[in-house]
Amino acid sequence: xxxxxxxxxxxxxxxxxxxxxxxxxxxxxxxxxxxxxxxxxxxxxxxxxxxxxxxxxxxxxxxxxxxxxxxxxxxxxxxxxxxxxxxxxxxxxxxxxxxxxxxxxxxxxxxxxxxxxxxxxxxxxxxxxxxxxxxxxxxxxxxxxxxxxxxxxxxxxxxxxxxxxxxxxxxxxxxxxxxxxxxxxxxxxxxxxxxxxxxxxxxxxxxxxxxxxxxxxxxxxxxxxxxxxxxxxxxxxxxxxxxxxxxxxxxxxxxxxxxxxxxxxxxxxxxxxxxxxxxxxxxxxxxxxxxxxxxxxxxxxxxxxxxxxxxxxxxxxxxxxxxxxxxxxxxxxxxxxxxxxxxxxxxxxxxxxxxxxxxxxxxxxxxxxxxxxxxxxxxxxxxxxxxxxxxxxxxxxxxxxxxxxxxxxxxxxxxxxxxxxxxxxxxxxxxxxxxxxxxxxxxxxxxxxxxxxxxxxxxxxxxxxxxxxxxxxxxxxxxxxxxxxxxxxxxxxxxxxxxxxxxxxxxxxxxxxxxxxxxxxxxxxxxxxxxxxxxxxxxxxxxxxxxxxxxxxxxxxxxxxxxxxxxxxxxxxxxxxxxxxxxxxxxxxxxxxxxxxxxxxxxxxxxxxxxxxxxxxxxxxxxxxxxxxxxxxxxxxxxxxxxxxxxxxxxxxxxxxxxxxxxxxxxxxxxxxxxxxxxxxxxxxxxxxxxxxxxxxxxxxxxxxxxxxxxxxxxxxxxxxxxxxxxxxxxxxxxxxxxxxxxxxxxxxxxxxxxxxxxxxxxxxxxxxxxxxxxxxxxxxxxxxxxxxxxxxxxxxxxxxxxxxxxxxxxxxxxxxxxxxxxxxxxxxxxxxxxxxxxxxxxxxxxxxxxxxxxxxxxxxxxxxxxxxxxx
Amino acid sequence: xxxxxxxxxxxxxxxxxxxxxxxxxxxxxxxxxxxxxxxxxxxxxxxxxxxxxxxxxxxxxxxxxxxxxxxxxxxxxxxxxxxxxxxxxxxxxxxxxxxxxxxxxxxxxxxxx
Numbered sequence: 001x002x003x004x005x006x007x008x009x010x011x012x013x014x015x016x017x018x019x020x021x022x023x024x025x026x027x028x029x030x031x032x033x034x035x036x037x038x039x040x041x042x043x044x045x046x047x048x049x050x051x052x053x054x055x056x057x058x059x060x061x062x063x064x065x066x067x068x069x070x071x072x073x074x075x076x077x078x079x080x081x082x083x084x085x086x087x088x089x090x091x092x093x094x095x096x097x098x099x100x101x102x103x104x105x106x107x108x109x110x111x112x113x114x115x116x117x118x119x120x121x122x123x124x125x126x127x128x129x130x131x132x133x134x135x136x137x138x139x140x141x142x143x144x145x146x147x148x149x150x151x152x153x154x155x156x157x158x159x160x161x162x163x164x165x166x167x168x169x170x171x172x173x174x175x176x177x178x179x180x181x182x183x184x185x186x187x188x189x190x191x192x193x194x195x196x197x198x199x200x201x202x203x204x205x206x207x208x209x210x211x212x213x214x215x216x217x218x219x220x221x222x223x224x225x226x227x228x229x230x231x232x233x234x235x236x237x238x239x240x241x242x243x244x245x246x247x248x249x250x251x252x253x254x255x256x257x258x259x260x261x262x263x264x265x266x267x268x269x270x271x272x273x274x275x276x277x278x279x280x281x282x283x284x285x286x287x288x289x290x291x292x293x294x295x296x297x298x299x300x301x302x303x304x305x306x307x308x309x310x311x312x313x314x315x316x317x318x319x320x321x322x323x324x325x326x327x328x329x330x331x332x333x334x335x336x337x338x339x340x341x342x343x344x345x346x347x348x349x350x351x352x353x354x355x356x357x358x359x360x361x362x363x364x365x366x367x368x369x370x371x372x373x374x375x376x377x378x379x380x381x382x383x384x385x386x387x388x389x390x391x392x393x394x395x396x397x398x399x400x401x402x403x404x405x406x407x408x409x410x411x412x413x414x415x416x417x418x419x420x421x422x423x424x425x426x427x428x429x430x431x432x433x434x435x436x437x438x439x440x441x442x443x444x445x446x447x448x449x450x451x452x453x454x455x456x457x458x459x460x461x462x463x464x465x466x467x468x469x470x471x472x473x474x475x476x477x478x479x480x481x482x483x484x485x486x487x488x489x490x491x492x493x494x495x496x497x498x499x500x501x502x503x504x505x506x507x508x509x510x511x512x513x514x515x516x517x518x519x520x521x522x523x524x525x526x527x528x529x530x531x532x533x534x535x536x537x538x539x540x541x542x543x544x545x546x547x548x549x550x551x552x553x554x555x556x557x558x559x560x561x562x563x564x565x566x567x568x569x570x571x572x573x574x575x576x577x578x579x580x581x582x583x584x585x586x587x588x589x590x591x592x593x594x595x596x597x598x599x600x601x602x603x604x605x606x607x608x609x610x611x612x613x614x615x616x617x618x619x620x621x622x623x624x625x626x627x628x629x630x631x632x633x634x635x636x637x638x639x640x641x642x643x644x645x646x647x648x649x650x651x652x653x654x655x656x657x658x659x660x661x662x663x664x665x666x667x668x669x670x671x672x673x674x675x676x677x678x679x680x681x682x683x684x685x686x687x688x689x690x691x692x693x694x695x696x697x698x699x700x701x702x703x704x705x706x707x708x709x710x711x712x713x714x715x716x717x718x719x720x721x722x723x724x725x726x727x728x729x730x731x732x733x734x735x736x737x738x739x740x741x742x743x744x745x746x747x748x749x750x751x752x753x754x755x756x757x758x759x760x761x762x763x764x765x766x767x768x769x770x771x772x773x774x775x776x777x778x779x780x781x782x783x784x785x786x787x788x789x790x791x792x793x794x795x796x797x798x799x800x801x802x803x804x805x806x807x808x809x810x811x812x813x814x815x816x817x818x819x820x821x822x823x824x825x826x827x828x829x830x831x832x833x834x835x836x837x838x839x840x841x842x843x844x845x846x847x848x849x850x851x852x853x854x855x856x857x858x859x860x861x862x863x864x865x866x867x868x869x870x871x872x
Numbered sequence: 873x874x875x876x877x878x879x880x881x882x883x884x885x886x887x888x889x890x891x892x893x894x895x896x897x898x899x900x901x902x903x904x905x906x907x908x909x910x911x912x913x914x915x916x917x918x919x920x921x922x923x924x925x926x927x928x929x930x931x932x933x934x935x936x937x938x939x940x941x942x943x944x945x946x947x948x949x950x951x952x953x954x955x956x957x958x959x960x961x962x963x964x965x966x967x968x969x970x971x972x973x974x975x976x977x978x979x980x981x982x983x984x985x
Contacts, residue, residue: 022919026915026919031942031945032899036899053916056916056917057916059916059917059920061919061923
């Protein structure tokens with residue numbers, strides 16, 4: 001019977017995959033069947049049969065499980081860790097909620113701020129040539145200070161293109177973005193657009209939907225944004241359609257591009273037209289030479305050229321052309337490049353140097369986000385460590401049963417990682433819920449970056465970090481217990497653990513108090529500026545831009561009709577709207593002027609005689625323009641700042657000559673300073689004169705007429721007199737309010753974050769207070785029995801926390817003072833930080849602490865001592 | 873109500889175990905089923921069914937004697953537990969109830985076809 005052996009290989013395979021407890025029986029069956037088969041159909045048949053049977057045995061019930069019987073790991077313990085961790089969470093419900101909830105809130109604040117910062121940093125990155133595009137800037141010195149502007153003369157563009165082109169792929173002259181009227185047969189639309197030289201679309205990587213990127217070769221061509229094309233043509237194909245720009249330039253649509261996103265310089269730019277068209281419409285541009293600055297110039301570097309080198313090459317390009325002018329020698333204009341990567345965040349200049357700009361808010365919010373996150377982490381650590389001491393007994397039992405230290409370390413780490421992970425998932429949910437609201441608050445369109453690997457990497461790092469830090473204490477400290485002591489109930493806590501916890505609480509409250517102070521200062525500052533006397537009346541004041549030629553030819557008719565309608569009290573025209581200063585000039589001379597004094601710019605505003613009545617300015621001395629008085633046509637009305645600058649004791653009647661008009665003017669009145677540009681800055685010295693560069697219509701509504709009816713009547717008059725132009729207006733008070741948007745946004749955001757920071761700190765404090773109260777239950781019971789009053793117990797328990805908060809206040813005050821004082825320096829019109837802000841913040845923090853802590857302390861002080869002493 | 877879950881093959885295996893009373897081990901069960909139902913039964917299908925049934929508590933197994941032809945491997949004998957009996961009876965009752973409740977006409981029609 002020697003040859004009756006079954007194929008050994010297959011039996012080995014079977015032994016390998018079969019469940020060990022079943023193996024002998026099944027193998028027995030197989031062998032028995034083999035013998036049967038051997039008798040019946042010989043060796044080959046029996047062999048085939050057993051092989052087939054073994055193959056058929058390869059099925060779930062028979063294969064040994066992957067984890068199972070004799071492995072050399074402790075996967076089995078993991079189950080236990082999960083179970084115990086979960087039970088601990090459920091056992092201390094309030095602690096778990098505070099701990100995980102606080103961390104989740106902190107994380108979602110950090111995520112929101114992270115998104116905000118990411119968005120700020122991503123500005124203009126949608127342009128393909130982001131790394132190589134720059135804007136040409138001009139700086140120069142005036143009376144010892146340096147100015148820097150992006151406005152340049154047309155001749156400089158030509159000069160750069162002719163003499164300095166070797167560094168650049170493109171040098172592109174562009175008009176300032178302006179609102180233009182686009183007409184298609186009967187439809188009219190006012191949209192912003194730019195006129196740029198050839199190559200602009202390629203340089204700024206316009207994303208063409210139809211038409212080619214080189215479609216602006218023809219003088220009368222135009223690119224529309226897809227939104228403008230949709231508004232004008234709907235479903236029609238826009239390519240090849242004819243349009244009229246500003247009622248005078250006939251153009252043909254040769255391309256449609258995708259709208260630029262909100263974080264692009266070209267956001268809301270709805271058309272791109274050839275510069276040559278602009279030049280053809282404004283032929284005077286050619287004669288302006290190097291002195292009139294009214295354009296932007298953008299460049300794209302050739303690959304391999306650095307901004308620094310290119311900047312150095314063109315530095316003197318403007319000065320070389322104007323050095324014959326004695327004034328220009330004093331100013332010494334210099335040219336440099338401002339890279340695209342800095343356009344958004346570094347757009348403020350002082351003394352010719354970039355002084356940052358929005359980047360300071362990026363830093364500020366990053367810092368705030370970091371702090372809020374830090375607070376949440378501190379909470380998490382504090383509570384985790386405090387409550388882990390309760391588990392000393394568990395450690396004792398585990399050790400007695402045979403746990404080695406590394407297992408305990410692993411267990412505690414795993415628990416803290418799991419909690420952080422849960423908090424992170426909650427944080428993502430919270431962020432999703434808050435995102436809309438946050439977008440409204442911050443004026444952005446942020447989205448969750450689900451597909452952004454940086455986001456996930458950052459989250460991962462954060463989860464690892466927090467889990468590691470907060471898990472380290474229990475992992476290493478608790479796992480080192482002597483099991484005998486731990487089981488006997490000797491508490492391991494002592495000074496060693498209390499002091500770090502106190503330091504963490506102090507850090508938390510330092511941050512919170514600083515944030516409270518900061519928020520108060522921001523709100524005070526905004527309120528202070530809002531309440532600033534502005535020198536004119538902005539209610540019911542309407543401003544209409546004269547966009548087309550028709551405005552000028554039909555103005556008289558418009559004025560009579562409007563005044564006759566009864567809804568307009570008075571109207572006038574001016575060079576710029578009351579909410580901005582658009583023009584400033586030098587070249588003034590007067591008696592007693594210091595001859596060494598360089599031509600300081602005055603803001604100059606051409607107005608019609610009724611301007612003062614329309615805006616409601618207030619006279620300090622002298623009188624308003626008189627419409628009938630011919631001599632008033634050379635009169636000046638100046639503001640107080642201008643009067644001070646000129647140094648007249650009694651300015652009215654003094655004569656001032658101006659090179660701009662080549663005339664002698666008489667000052668007829670002095671008005672209170674009007675806040676026209678930034679409400680945070682000192683007002684510019686301003687001169688009002690009767691001139692003819694009138695671009696804006698100012699309308700004062702009749703206060704007795706309802707604004708809505710007034711507006712509709714005005715609109716109907718406009719549509720009657722100027723049917724080709726859509727009626728578009730601005731309210732002075734709304735324009736004024738716009739100036740506060742940035743600061744208000746910061747105020748609101750920091751307010752919200754401060755509230756959250758305080759909330760998180762309080763959560764932590766609440767948790768700690770309840771922990772302390774629980775630890776001292778017996779002590780309180782004994783004290784009560786010995787006659788301590790509730791009030792005394794409350795004091796005893798609260799005192800510790802109050803001390804901590806007091807210390808934090810003392811640390812926070814100088815830090816906050818320094819930071820906020822720095823911030824305020826950037827505003828010329830600003831508050832002084834008074835001591836009561838600190839007092840109020842400290843008091844507020846103290847009250848919040850007391851309220852938080854008292855809930856626990858009073859509860860434990862009121863407890864029946866019989867119960868607290870009876871328990872275990 | 874899904875009180876007892878018993879598949880068709882499982883039912884056959886259990887009934888066979890009951891039939892073989894006291895002598896129900898792998899090969900015997902396999903042969904019995906093959907003989908009575910004239911269908912092929914693989915060792916794998918049978919063993920996994922037996923294990924499943926034991927896990928459900930319908931069968932109980934114990935180690936038996938070692939024989940020469942099994943190369944010294946022990947047999948594993950199965951017997952039905954009380955719970956297993958309940959499961960069988962339950963299955964049988966449900967079948968019977970169903971049979972009884974079929975209207976005569978349905979079967980007649982079916983057979984007349």
